[in-house]
Amino acid sequence: MGTSLFxxxxxxxxxxxxxxxxxxxxxxxxxxxxxxLVDNTSLNDVYISGEYLGDAGVASIAKALMVNTTVRTxxxxxxxxxxxxxxxxxxxxxxxxxxxxxxxxxxxxxDSGAQGIxxxxxxxxxxxxIQIEYSCIGATGVSALAKVIQNATxxxxxxxxxxxxxxxxxxxxxxxxxxxxxxxxxxxxxDVLGVRDxxxxxxxxxxxxxxxxxxxxxDDEGMCELARSVAKNKSLQVLTITYNxxxx
Numbered sequence: 001m002g003t004s005l006f007x008x009x010x011x012x013x014x015x016x017x018x019x020x021x022x023x024x025x026x027x028x029x030x031x032x033x034x035x036x037l038v039d040n041t042s043l044n045d046v047y048i049s050g051e052y053l054g055d056a057g058v059a060s061i062a063k064a065l066m067v068n069t070t071v072r073t074x075x076x077x078x079x080x081x082x083x084x085x086x087x088x089x090x091x092x093x094x095x096x097x098x099x100x101x102x103x104x105x106x107x108x109x110x111d112s113g114a115q116g117i118x119x120x121x122x123x124x125x126x127x128x129x130i131q132i133e134y135s136c137i138g139a140t141g142v143s144a145l146a147k148v149i150q151n152a153t154x155x156x157x158x159x160x161x162x163x164x165x166x167x168x169x170x171x172x173x174x175x176x177x178x179x180x181x182x183x184x185x186x187x188x189x190x191d192v193l194g195v196r197d198x199x200x201x202x203x204x205x206x207x208x209x210x211x212x213x214x215x216x217x218x219d220d221e222g223m224c225e226l227a228r229s230v231a232k233n234k235s236l237q238v239l240t241i242t243y244n245x246x247x248x
Contacts, residue, residue, distance in 0.1 A: 006032040010039045017045040021077075025050025030057025037064035037071065045073040054080030055088070062092035065099065075103040081135075086113020090120030093127065101129040101154075107136075114141025121148040128179075129154035139165035146173045153179050158186040158212075167194025174208060175201035184212040186240075195222035199229035202236070212240035219245045 009015065020033065030053055037043065048061070058081055065071060078085070086109040089102070107113075114137045121127065130152050132145075137160040146169040149155060155173070162170070167190040173180060190198070195218050202208065218226070223246050230236060 006036050009036045009043075012040065013042050015040075015042055017047075018043060019047040021047065021049040023051045026052035027054055027057035027060070029053075031060040034060035034064040037061065037068045040068070041070055043071055046071055047073075047075040049075075049077035051079055053078030055082055055084040058085040059088040062088040065092050066095040068096075069098050071099060073101040073103075074099055075101075075105075076107075077105045079106050079108075081107030081109055081113075083108075083110050083113035083116065085109060087116030090116035090118070093117065093120030094123045096124070097126050100126055101131075102127060103129075103131040103133075104135055105131070105133045107134075109135040109137060109141075111138050111141035111144075113137075115144045118144035118148050121145070125151055128152055131156040132160070133157070134159040137161065139163050139169065142166035143169040146170055149173065149180075150177060151179060152177070154182040155180060156182075156184040158184050158188065160188055162188035162190055162194070164191055164194040164197075166190070168197045171197035171201040173201075174198065174205050178207060180208060182210045183208060184210075186212055186214040186216060188213075189217040191217050192219055192222040192225075196225050199225040202226070203229040203232040205233060206235055208233075208236055210238040210240075211236060212238075213244070214240050215243035217245065220247055 030048060033048065058076060058078065085107060109132065114132065128151060130149060133156055137157065139162060142157060142162050143166065162185060170185065174183065190213065223241065223244065230239060
């Protein structure tokens with residue numbers, strides 16, 4: 001990535017979206033982008049992706065977003081992200097008041113990183129859309145997040161190791177959240193016990209409009225539980241159940 005590009009962006013007042021998706025992108029490039037975010041006042045949407053993007057680069061961006069007041073959407077895809085990246089983003093969320101959409105994918109954030117994000121979310125009232133996909137998060141991390149997403153309208157935790165305990169934590173969100181409208185937990189192996197908890201919560205929920213549990217390890221028994229809850233639910237408009245263990 002050319003340094004000249006980032007220098008020009010510092011004083012740019014018209015660009016609203018930047019998408020930097022390069023396989024070779026690493027922390028140094030992210031740090032240069034972070035310097036731009038400190039001064040730039042026009043960027044609203046930031047998308048950054050790189051196979052070598054890791055904790056140091058994410059930390060630089062997170063630090064910049066503590067002072068930036070224009071970015072609304074942040075998407076980061078980086079295979080070298082670990083729990084440190086999650087904690088850095090959590091600290092950012094503790095201070096940032098403008099980001100409404102956060103998307104993380106392909107990292108190894110794990111439960112510890114998810115807990116770091118949750119800690120920041122507990123102090124944040126503006127984040128509405130949360131996607132943390134394929135990030136090695138288990139039931140402990142999911143439970144931590146579930147406790148602090150009271151302001152979220154969209155939640156996507158697909159391709160994580162949620163399991164039955166994680167599904168139970170999410171069920172509490174469905175039952176109690178007054179704002180959640182979209183929930184996606186594809187490929188999370190929630191099994192029949194997990195879907196039973198989700199079904200019970202769904203039967204009482206009045207706001208969820210879209211639910212996706214594709215490839216989630218749901219069998220016939222679990223699907224029957226889900227079907228009965230959908231019959232009672234008055235708000236759900238879209239249900240995705242493809243690639244589960246359902247007989248014809």
